[in-house]
Amino acid sequence: MDAEQLREYGHKMVDFIADYYKTIENYPVLSQVEPGYLRNLLPDSAPNQPDSFQHVLDDIQTKILPGVTHWQSPNYFAYYPSNSSVAGFVGEMLSAGLNIVGFSWITSPAATELEMIVLDWLGKMLKLPEDFLSAGQGGGVIQGTASEAVLVVLLAARDKILRGVGKGALEKLVVYASDQTHSALQKACQIAGIYPENFKVLKANASTNYALSPELLSETISKDLAHGLIPFFLCANVGTTSSTAVDPLLALGKIAKSNGMWFHVDAAYAGSACVCPEFRHYIDGVEEADSFNMNAHKWFLTNFDCSALWVKDRSALVQALSTNPEFLKNKASQANLVVDYKDWQIPLGRRFRFTTTCDIADINNY
Ligand SMILES: Cc1ncc(COP(=O)(O)O)c(C=O)c1O
Structure with a gap:
């Protein structure tokens, strides 16, 4: 495809999507x-001949859209808010256009550096303690x-x-959470090899409005x-999916600290609201946490998938998740001058997400 074809098909696709939103x-x-x-509407095997772009769009309209659940509809009230924005x-579009796989700093310095800066901006908007920002030992990803x-x-x-x-x-390792906690934690325990009887669901x-009781803990x-x-x-939790329960972070955090435990705050659902000064008190006590997470793709007008995680001690992530094969070695990483986000996550590959940057810039305009 050349630049002119991209322009033509890109315009057609934007028109198609704009019409979708209109209707x-x-x-x-x-x-x-x-x-x-x-299965009844599509051929058994991939076509041997190319098809016209218009025909593909027609197929999307007649065969795919009927099978779509419309998460962006103003009438959609299932699961949780999930609205994107222009x-x-x-x-x-820019992320797709540049198609960067930014697993190490060297694979695209701007991808890593922009992500660090934007996660610092977002951390400041949430008034997270400075330990969570990238200037110290922590940072966002x-x-x-x-x-x-x-x-x-x-x-x-x-x-x-x-x-x-x-x-x-x-x-002997034990994990604690309330029975309002998302099943994502149970899955994480299964993957991490935590013995099922040692996952304590309180x-x-x-x-207590479905908040976890510090006494019970x-x-x-x-x-x-x-x-x-x-x-x-x-x-x-700050805002559980089923009951929007908010746990008392300060009291729980102190218990975790006095027992030498890692304290994680799952604010996936409701954390976005805490950029508003009137809701910030819901994360009071986050200073006791070792990690804090909120899903920008839930309530922050950001396209799926985009989940922001901050940690106070990035070396804990790197020690658990880093590998350093010969083919990934480079001067900047070896000299410890840069962040390589491959060591903060499960996969190696990762995309450049412009969507968060654009959203934060946009939200600052309101
Ligand atoms: C509080 C909470 N935690 C975790 C999750 C899991 O989210 P994800 O789909 O990003 O893994 C959700 C999703 O509904 C949630 O609301």
């Missing part, structure tokens, strides 16, 4: 198709999802404690210590 309210929010509907959308965010910090915490107590102690009830930790177990990870 989005006419669609039923929930797709009405039956399971397997698409700023996010045009940022995504974009993960795909909150599930990946909690997994990477759980792995960092697990490896940190095991370095102290010995690898054989894995069976009952939260209506009397303390009691449970004391019992576990008496049984020779090792409490090492606490996940608190």
Whole structure:
């Protein structure tokens, strides 16, 4: 495809999407198709001959859109808010256009540096403690999802404690959270090899607005210590998906600290609201946390996927997740002059996400 074709098809695609948004309210929010509907509408194997762009767009209109659930519809109220914006959308176009795989600083210095700067901006907008910003030992990183965010910090915490107590102690490591906590934590525990009986799901009830009780946490930790177990990870919530419960971060954080545990705050759903001064108090106590996560793709007008994670000690992530094969070595990394985000996440590859930058710039305009 040459530049002129890109211009032609790009304009057609933007028109198609703009028309979709203009008429989005006419669609039923929930797709009405039956399971397997698409197999009957498409050929058994890929066509041998090329098709016209217009024909592809027609197929999307008649065969794909009926099978779409319209997450961007103003009538959509399922799961959680998930609205993108024009700023996010045009940022995504740029990300797709440049198509950068920025796993190390050297693979595209601007990708890493812009991400560090923008995560610092966002951290400042949330009034996170300075320890979470990149000037010190911490910093922010974009993960795909909150599930990946909690997994990477759980792995960092697990490896940190095991370095102290010995690898054989894995069976004694205990994770705590309320029963309102997202199932992403359970999945992370499964992947991290935490023994199922050591994932302690503590009952939260209506009397505390479904917040985790510090007293219950303390009691449970004391019992576990008496049984020779090792409490090492606490996940608190700011805005659970099912009940919007907010845990008392300050009190929980102090308990975690006094027991030498990693304290993670999952604000995936509601964290975006805390850029507003009137809602910032919901994350009071975040200064006790080791890591904090919010999904920009939920409530921050940012296209999926974009989950912002901050840690106070980036070396804990790097020690747990870094590999250094010959083919990735380069002078800047070897000299420890740069951040290589490949060491802060599960995959090697990662995309350049302009969408967050455009969104923050846009939100600052309001
Ligand atoms: C509070 C909370 N934590 C975690 C998640 C998991 O999010 P993700 O799909 O980004 O993994 C969600 C998603 O609904 C959530 O609301």
